[in-house]
Amino acid sequence: MNxxxxxxxxxxxxxxxxxxxxVDDDLAAALCQTIKESFTRSRELEAFMRGAKTxxxxxxxxxxxxxxFDHCTxxxxxxxxxxxxxxxxxxxxxxxxxxxxxxxxxxDPELPMPIRGLRAEAYHSNSAVYDNDFMNSEWIEFMxxxxxxxxxxxxxxxVIDKKTVGIIGLANKPEDFTDEDARMAAGFGELAAISxxxxxxxxxxxxxxxxxxxxxxxxxxxxDQVKKLSGLLPICxxxxxxxxxxxxxxxxxxxxxGHSEAEFTHGICESCTxxxxxxxxxxxx
Numbered sequence: 001m002n003x004x005x006x007x008x009x010x011x012x013x014x015x016x017x018x019x020x021x022x023v024d025d026d027l028a029a030a031l032c033q034t035i036k037e038s039f040t041r042s043r044e045l046e047a048f049m050r051g052a053k054t055x056x057x058x059x060x061x062x063x064x065x066x067x068x069f070d071h072c073t074x075x076x077x078x079x080x081x082x083x084x085x086x087x088x089x090x091x092x093x094x095x096x097x098x099x100x101x102x103x104x105x106x107x108d109p110e111l112p113m114p115i116r117g118l119r120a121e122a123y124h125s126n127s128a129v130y131d132n133d134f135m136n137s138e139w140i141e142f143m144x145x146x147x148x149x150x151x152x153x154x155x156x157x158x159v160i161d162k163k164t165v166g167i168i169g170l171a172n173k174p175e176d177f178t179d180e181d182a183r184m185a186a187g188f189g190e191l192a193a194i195s196x197x198x199x200x201x202x203x204x205x206x207x208x209x210x211x212x213x214x215x216x217x218x219x220x221x222x223x224d225q226v227k228k229l230s231g232l233l234p235i236c237x238x239x240x241x242x243x244x245x246x247x248x249x250x251x252x253x254x255x256x257x258g259h260s261e262a263e264f265t266h267g268i269c270e271s272c273t274x275x276x277x278x279x280x281x282x283x284x285x
Contacts, residue, residue: 048187065195068192068195069082080170084096092112119169122167128157154169154171156170
């Protein structure tokens, strides 16, 4: 409000100077036009700064896209529109949200939105396009029955790696869309594309982090389950006990079972049978 008030005061002051013949008509007109353009650039810069802040906050693409859309419509003056992404098949738009601007719209939201008509022009050219007499244009035949009335329409692409991967649709500006509007809408499309790409990178990084954590957990489980013996083992040459790292002597069976996955089952060999039980006749199978 303060900026609008200041702009109006400046223009009124120039008009008063014109009435008093302090400045001629051409100079007055040029001054008024400069003041208006300066105010417009100020609003544009402010809107883009708010959009850039939304991207940096990384609150998720749908949230960022909605905020960017709102900044865009506020600056340009459109009252309805949507943001959509290209489907995996590359044949349809997948709408994130739709703003009807208070007008009735009876179209089933589940209906597919194929890439055709004026929308296709934006996809194929990677640039913003618009039509100020949409209801009487060649594109109207592609609109489903019950669609909201569209006085004028603009599409601004979301371009990543020279490919349009989504679109910002704008409609029903009280005045006609202009090339200047198209330039600004394209800028907001670039902001949305950056937000989308950042979120995709974050998703990929999060997926990679989860996979790495899963691998680490699996490896840790494997290490917990696998124990191995290595190095020099101090063993008594007489009783065959083994000394551990703390200096305690353990039966060889206990030591190996404690340091590996091996388990012992006991029997008696033929040599020991003959030595210990000479009267016992054990024949080979």
